[in-house]
Amino acid sequence: MILPSFRLDGCIAVVTGAGSGMGRAFSIALAHAGADVVITELPGREANACETAEEARAAGHRVLTVPLDVTQTASIHEMVNRVLAEWGRIDILVNNAGVNILQYAVDVTEEAWNFIVDTDLKGLFFCSQAVARHIIQRGGRGKIINIASQVGLVGYEQRPVYCAAKGGVVNLTRVLALEWAPYRINVNAVAPTVVRTPLVEKLLQDKAVLEDTLRRIPLGRVAEVDDITGAVVFLASPASDFVTGHTLVVDGGWTAM
Numbered sequence: 229m230i231l232p233s234f235r236l237d238g239c240i241a242v243v244t245g246a247g248s249g250m251g252r253a254f255s256i257a258l259a260h261a262g263a264d265v266v267i268t269e270l271p272g273r274e275a276n277a278c279e280t281a282e283e284a285r286a287a288g289h290r291v292l293t294v295p296l297d298v299t300q301t302a303s304i305h306e307m308v309n310r311v312l313a314e315w316g317r318i319d320i321l322v323n324n325a326g327v328n329i330l331q332y333a334v335d336v337t338e339e340a341w342n343f344i345v346d347t348d349l350k351g352l353f354f355c356s357q358a359v360a361r362h363i364i365q366r367g368g369r370g371k372i373i374n375i376a377s378q379v380g381l382v383g384y385e386q387r388p389v390y391c392a393a394k395g396g397v398v399n400l401t402r403v404l405a406l407e408w409a410p411y412r413i414n415v416n417a418v419a420p421t422v423v424r425t426p427l428v429e430k431l432l433q434d435k436a437v438l439e440d441t442l443r444r445i446p447l448g449r450v451a452e453v454d455d456i457t458g459a460v461v462f463l464a465s466p467a468s469d470f471v472t473g474h475t476l477v478v479d480g481g482w483t484a485m
């Protein structure tokens with residue numbers, strides 16, 4: 229038996245929202261697995277992108293930082309064109325950029341709906357489309373990894389729009405996997421539980437919220453970013469070549485209850 233490869237040497241990976249939290253951790257992990265990494269981040273957050281880039285560079289591979297607002301299709305096309313101009317190809321896309329606003333359904337505004345859906349679902353779709361068009365044009369073979377959430381699989385109060393968007397990501401992942409399988413583009417998702425990042429850090433400082441969260445996680449703790457990186461590296465690597473349309477849940481058992 230030969231151990232399948234988890235290495236990404238020679239691959240070019242793009243990570244969205246890479247200046248913070250999980251996006252930063254994914255970028256560094258992909259670099260350590262051997263990939264050249266494109267750190268993309270919102271214009272105005274260059275300092276965050278640079279911090280990620282510095283850490284990723286320590287792995288010894290090429291790192292490029294490119295501004296990207298996933299809610300703007302023009303920005304997506306500019307990012308893809310820039311990567312192709314500088315490095316010539318894209319093999320892996322990690323659709324990580326995401327936002328949330330905690331609100332009960334009766335309080336949700338149209339503005340909040342658009343902000344969350346445009347980033348978490350529409351942006352993810354058009355990034356995938358732009359990268360898939362390039363991969364198809366150059367003859368196929370690539371990996372797209374969508375960062376969904378456990379709440380794309382189960383309901384959670386005060387997150388109606390986020391749950392809808394992440395549920396959309398889970399099912400969109402299946403459709404893209406079907407459409408792009410002939411081009412050997414694997415499309416999968418990762419559904420993390422609550423992960424200690426800037427997105428939820430403040431929330432977790434509330435003792436009642438933390439207690440409620442821990443009660444829902446059989447493994448008895450919230451996740452750290454390093455709990456999630458293995459799933460992304462696996463789905464980016466040759467070890468997952470026959471996995472597509474799947475959502476890999478990394479939730480400490482939350483959805484097993």
Ligand SMILES: NC(=O)c1ccc[n+]([C@@H]2O[C@H](COP(=O)([O-])OP(=O)(O)OC[C@H]3O[C@@H](n4cnc5c(N)ncnc54)[C@H](O)[C@@H]3O)[C@@H](O)[C@H]2O)c1
Pocket residue numbers: 244245246247248249250251268269270273296297298299323324325326327347351375376377378419420421422423424425426427428
């Ligand atoms: N932290 C959690 O508990 C948790 C759990 C499950 C899923 N997720 C998902 O994981 C992903 C990463 O979240 P995180 O916790 O690291 O959050 P984070 O806030 O630390 O990072 C999100 C990143 O996305 C970037 N971003 C936001 N809007 C953008 C846009 N329009 N274009 C480009 N980039 C944009 C931000 O600048 C930031 O760097 C998100 O998709 C989130 O929904 C988070």
